[in-house]
Amino acid sequence: xxxxxxxxxxxxxxxxxxxxxxxxxxxxxxxRRPSYVQRAERVRELAARYGYRPNTAARAVAEQRFxxxxxxxxxxxxxxxxxxxxxxxxxxxxxxxxxxxxLTRCSDTDLADPGYAPKVLRECxxxxxxxNVNALPNPRLYDLLDRPDTPSLWLxxxxxxxxxxxxxxxxxxxxxxxxxxxxxxxxGYLGFGTVRHYSKAERPAGYRDAMEAAGLEPCAITGPPGSxxxxxxxxxxxxxxxxxxxPGPAVWIGxxxxxxxxxxxxxxxxxxxxxxxxxxxxxxxxPGGGNRMLCAEAVAPSYDLGxxxxxxxxxxxxxxxxxxxxxxxxxxxxxIEPHPNWA
Amino acid sequence: xxxxxxxxxxxxxxxxxxxxxxxxxxxxxxxRRPSYVQRAERVRELAARYGYRPNTAARAVAEQRFxxxxxxxxxxxxxxxxxxxxxxxxxxxxxxxxxxxxLTRCSDTDLADPGYAPKVLRECxxxxxxxNVNALPNPRLYDLLDRPDTPSLWLxxxxxxxxxxxxxxxxxxxxxxxxxxxxxxxxGYLGFGTVRHYSKAERPAGYRDAMEAAGLEPCAITGPPGSxxxxxxxxxxxxxxxxxxxPGPAVWIGxxxxxxxxxxxxxxxxxxxxxxxxxxxxxxxxPGGGNRMLCAEAVAPSYDLGxxxxxxxxxxxxxxxxxxxxxxxxxxxxxIEPHPNWA
DNA sequence: CTGAAAGCGCTTACAG
DNA sequence: CTGAAAGCGCTTACAG
Numbered sequence: 187x188x189x190x191x192x193x194x195x196x197x198x199x200x201x202x203x204x205x206x207x208x209x210x211x212x213x214x215x216x217x218r219r220p221s222y223v224q225r226a227e228r229v230r231e232l233a234a235r236y237g238y239r240p241n242t243a244a245r246a247v248a249e250q251r252f253x254x255x256x257x258x259x260x261x262x263x264x265x266x267x268x269x270x271x272x273x274x275x276x277x278x279x280x281x282x283x284x285x286x287x288x289l290t291r292c293s294d295t296d297l298a299d300p301g302y303a304p305k306v307l308r309e310c311x312x313x314x315x316x317x318n319v320n321a322l323p324n325p326r327l328y329d330l331l332d333r334p335d336t337p338s339l340w341l342x343x344x345x346x347x348x349x350x351x352x353x354x355x356x357x358x359x360x361x362x363x364x365x366x367x368x369x370x371x372x373x374g375y376l377g378f379g380t381v382r383h384y385s386k387a388e389r390p391a392g393y394r395d396a397m398e399a400a401g402l403e404p405c406a407i408t409g410p411p412g413s414x415x416x417x418x419x420x421x422x423x424x425x426x427x428x429x430x431x432x433p434g435p436a437v438w439i440g441x442x443x444x445x446x447x448x449x450x451x452x453x454x455x456x457x458x459x460x461x462x463x464x465x466x467x468x469x470x471x472x473p474g475g476g477n478r479m480l481c482a483e484a485v486a487p488s489y490d491l492g493x494x495x496x497x498x499x500x501x502x503x504x505x506x507x508x509x510x511x512x513x514x515x516x517x518x519x520x521x522i523e524p525h526p527n528w529a
Numbered sequence: 530x531x532x533x534x535x536x537x538x539x540x541x542x543x544x545x546x547x548x549x550x551x552x553x554x555x556x557x558x559x560x561r562r563p564s565y566v567q568r569a570e571r572v573r574e575l576a577a578r579y580g581y582r583p584n585t586a587a588r589a590v591a592e593q594r595f596x597x598x599x600x601x602x603x604x605x606x607x608x609x610x611x612x613x614x615x616x617x618x619x620x621x622x623x624x625x626x627x628x629x630x631x632l633t634r635c636s637d638t639d640l641a642d643p644g645y646a647p648k649v650l651r652e653c654x655x656x657x658x659x660x661n662v663n664a665l666p667n668p669r670l671y672d673l674l675d676r677p678d679t680p681s682l683w684l685x686x687x688x689x690x691x692x693x694x695x696x697x698x699x700x701x702x703x704x705x706x707x708x709x710x711x712x713x714x715x716x717g718y719l720g721f722g723t724v725r726h727y728s729k730a731e732r733p734a735g736y737r738d739a740m741e742a743a744g745l746e747p748c749a750i751t752g753p754p755g756s757x758x759x760x761x762x763x764x765x766x767x768x769x770x771x772x773x774x775x776p777g778p779a780v781w782i783g784x785x786x787x788x789x790x791x792x793x794x795x796x797x798x799x800x801x802x803x804x805x806x807x808x809x810x811x812x813x814x815x816p817g818g819g820n821r822m823l824c825a826e827a828v829a830p831s832y833d834l835g836x837x838x839x840x841x842x843x844x845x846x847x848x849x850x851x852x853x854x855x856x857x858x859x860x861x862x863x864x865i866e867p868h869p870n871w872a
Numbered sequence: 873c874t875g876a877a878a879g880c881g882c883t884t885a886c887a888g
Numbered sequence: 889c890t891g892a893a894a895g896c897g898c899t900t901a902c903a904g
Contacts, residue, residue, distance in 0.1 A: 533895090
């Protein structure tokens with residue numbers, strides 16, 4: 187039994203036209219007269235009994251819009267950071283807006299191709315693109331960002347418009363300030379970030395902001411990915427020795443827990459002990475993400491990123507041409523109890 | 530400019546009927562006569578220039594099938610284990626089959642409702658359901674498993690049919706055998722698994738298989754989630770003391786790294802040191818997932834789970850009514866270099 | 873191989 | 889408020 191026959195059957199039973207049945211089930215009319223109300227009730231009841239379900243694709247064809255959105259990630263996972271809170275935020279916002287979610291992947295060449303986005307829109311049956319490609323600054327990518335015929339919203343990049351991004355600079359500043367407020371003065375920053383992402387520059391910048399505002403000497407070690415194995419290691423070792431001199435523990439802020447582990451390696455060689463001589467802080471995706479080796483962490487606003495991104499995309503789909511960049515605040519947590527094995 | 534006008538325009542330019550343009554672009558005909566080949570080429574060229582894109586929704590309505598699949602996860606994340614290799618496997622297999630992917634969520638009541646699956650099928654415009662709800666053994670759930678009108682394939686449950694599951698028993702056995710082969714004899718198992726999942730029983734069972742086959746005394750501590758705080762802790766402590774007596778390190782296999790950390794806590798209290806007195810092994814989602822505190826790990830076949838699941842679902846959609854359960858092998862890795870901080 | 877027609881399941885004006 | 893019609897953009901027989 188196909189859907190058309192089902193509708194016809196309901197129409198015949200109740201004694202109305204097919205289009206009336208569809209209209210009632212669509213539910214966009216308010217009935218006043220009791221006889222109409224009863225009839226509508228009858229139709230709904232029959233539809234439920236027969237297990238009728240509207241065909242969203244047919245509706246999309248008729249309405250000429252799809253009521254769905256594509257979530258676009260890079261084929262190479264390292265260019266699309268996808269923590270589960272991000273997916274949750276996207277899904278919650280889409281549910282609230284009554285929109286469906288399609289999962290797609292793309293490559294570098296796809297993004298550079300001006301025909302790619304329209305292709306995704308029609309072939310995936312979606313009205314807009316939520317693009318989660320954050321570490322690939324292909325200049326031609328920005329054509330897509332501005333095209334009014336293919337509404338897109340970008341996550342986790344700084345583009346000035348049509349994007350949502352965690353405010354890494356403010357987060358680094360707040361994290362550093364929180365450490366200073368707890369009495370720490372010898373605070374270092376280490377960033378060997380392997381990704382091409384604005385955070386690589388913003389985190390040390392925010393750190394410097396806070397140190398300079400407090401009249402403290404910044405000590406930031408940053409470098410290309412491979413540098414930990416080369417001179418960077420010696421540089422870090424000597425900075426650690428310098429910072430270790432003084433009352434109480436020194437604090438190292440890592441770009442990620444990867445850097446924190448590098449610090450731990452060297453600490454061991456230098457006879458410095460975590461908790462007593464040394465504390466670690468970093469940026470994490472989820473609370474407790476640092477395996478409890480951290481005394482303080484900045485937790486990324488991934489859930490909000492998803493929600494806010496969908497909301498802005500919905501506005502673009504609705505016709506607002508350009509959306510302003512929104513920078514989202516991180517959550518700073520201090521005084522984390524260290525894991526017994528690290529203490 | 531809408532799509533119909535575009536097709537009409539191409540048809541007018543080339544001097545053929547609309548339906549011929551659609552037919553050429555669909556590409557299901559082989560042209561022999563050169564004049565036809567040239568004309569077809571002309572049509573494709575114009576379509577590309579105008580940026581024509583087929584409307585998949587319209588095709589779905591005409592074909593009465595959607596060429597897409599829904600990936601169904603539980604609203605409560607703890608009931609749907611979703612590591613990224615699983616998503617990758619699903620997407621690779623769907624790409625190969627030319628199918629789209631929709632992401633959906635469900636609750637307990639949804640699964641118990643016999644009308645839910647048909648609803649998802651039609652309203653999400655998909656031909657089948659890939660269900661990733663693995664820790665909720667609602668008996669009514671199995672109605673959905675068998676319904677021939679709503680093709681579904683379940684991931685990570687043991688249902689005997691229409692499901693794909695990692696073979697936890699075999700993995701536990703292989704992991705234990707590998708440890709025995711490396712000369713270990715004093716091997717314990719600890720499982721405080723907090724989830725209702727077949728692995729909770731299969732992992733200790735596989736461990737016992739291997740121990741008994743080697744003529745060794747099994748020492749398995751399993752219990753309800755909370756038991757670590759109660760008597761379970763004392764039980765584990767005494768078992769660890771017993772196992773510690775002998776040449777070389779004892780090995781503890783944890784249900785997950787959570788259990789391994791419990792062992793480490795107690796080890797510290799007992800003055801046992803990781804690497805010398807004690808080694809750890811466990812089950813992980815990704816290679817190196819145990820933060821390098823493990824000397825051996827069983828890596829879950831998540832990618833294969835996604836691929837195999839999609840393949841089986843595609844067969845169900847194509848008409849094969851019931852698919853046999855497939856149990857997938859894990860990857861066993863031994864002789865992992867311990868992390869310097871643990872060593 | 874092409875054209876003309878009917879159909880997929882819906883929505884949206886438009887008379888009544 | 890309803891019915892009849894036209895339309896959304898495709899596919900699939902069916903004559904020619």
